[in-house]
Amino acid sequence: MMGNDKIIVALDVPDLEGAIALIDKLESVSFWKVGLELFTSTGPQILEILKSRQKRIFLDLKFHDIPNTVAGACRSSARYGVDLLTIHATAGKDALKAATEAAQTGAAQAGVQPPKLIAITLLTSISARQLAFDLKIPLELPEFALEMALMAKESGLDGAVCSPQEVAQLRQTSGDEFLLVCPGVRPTWADKGDQKRSLTPSQALQAGANYLVIGRPITAAPDPELAWKRISEELN
Numbered sequence: 001m002m003g004n005d006k007i008i009v010a011l012d013v014p015d016l017e018g019a020i021a022l023i024d025k026l027e028s029v030s031f032w033k034v035g036l037e038l039f040t041s042t043g044p045q046i047l048e049i050l051k052s053r054q055k056r057i058f059l060d061l062k063f064h065d066i067p068n069t070v071a072g073a074c075r076s077s078a079r080y081g082v083d084l085l086t087i088h089a090t091a092g093k094d095a096l097k098a099a100t101e102a103a104q105t106g107a108a109q110a111g112v113q114p115p116k117l118i119a120i121t122l123l124t125s126i127s128a129r130q131l132a133f134d135l136k137i138p139l140e141l142p143e144f145a146l147e148m149a150l151m152a153k154e155s156g157l158d159g160a161v162c163s164p165q166e167v168a169q170l171r172q173t174s175g176d177e178f179l180l181v182c183p184g185v186r187p188t189w190a191d192k193g194d195q196k197r198s199l200t201p202s203q204a205l206q207a208g209a210n211y212l213v214i215g216r217p218i219t220a221a222p223d224p225e226l227a228w229k230r231i232s233e234e235l236n
């Protein structure tokens, strides 16, 4: 299958047992995302399990703190030898720069490849209305996402996380080398849940995403294998 190496499946489950069951069930998934729920529960043990199965890892801990603290977190994360790592762009330029350097340092200390550090532009669960009325950001949503991505790029990050609805514009502005990862992806037959700015997997890839992050449409499906197969087939 061609399309499915571009899909990162979100392992959003509460414990190690549930995670292992999914990894074993979805054998052909090669790239898994470990996020706040699972990592808080299991710690690095889940990373060891994924590595022992030769899987690629997106460690999505979405750091958002002062420069010194995010740098420390990125240094520690990079030692695990993960492939992708996230930080919020709104932590600011100094934090983004410190994080970039620290990720390199941590990886070098452990003798592993440094992760690609990518910035969250604007969470895909936020609507244009919420951006304006709750967060009081006086910019149009696409412009805000773009500004965050450009700041991340200027600060030396490898890429950004954005919704599929902004990815075409970000691709056009940030060039071919900048990694663009899109969560908030929904096949036509799946529930939107809390995602506000979604497109289908094939639309998101056509718009310029390097990777798609998909969780519940696969992991919460009555038959996760079937859902995974269906999505992979829709992409090919």
Ligand SMILES: O=C(O)c1cc(=O)[nH]c(=O)n1[C@@H]1O[C@H](COP(=O)(O)O)[C@@H](O)[C@H]1O
Pocket (backbone or CB within 6 Å): 010, 012, 033, 035, 060, 062, 086, 120, 122, 123, 124, 125, 161, 162, 183, 184, 185, 193, 195, 213, 214, 215, 216, 217
């Ligand atoms: O960093 C992320 O991966 C992320 C950023 C974002 O803006 N929106 C977003 O949904 N995510 C993650 O992507 C996954 C989406 O999961 P589903 O909505 O179940 O497909 C979750 O694990 C989120 O934590």
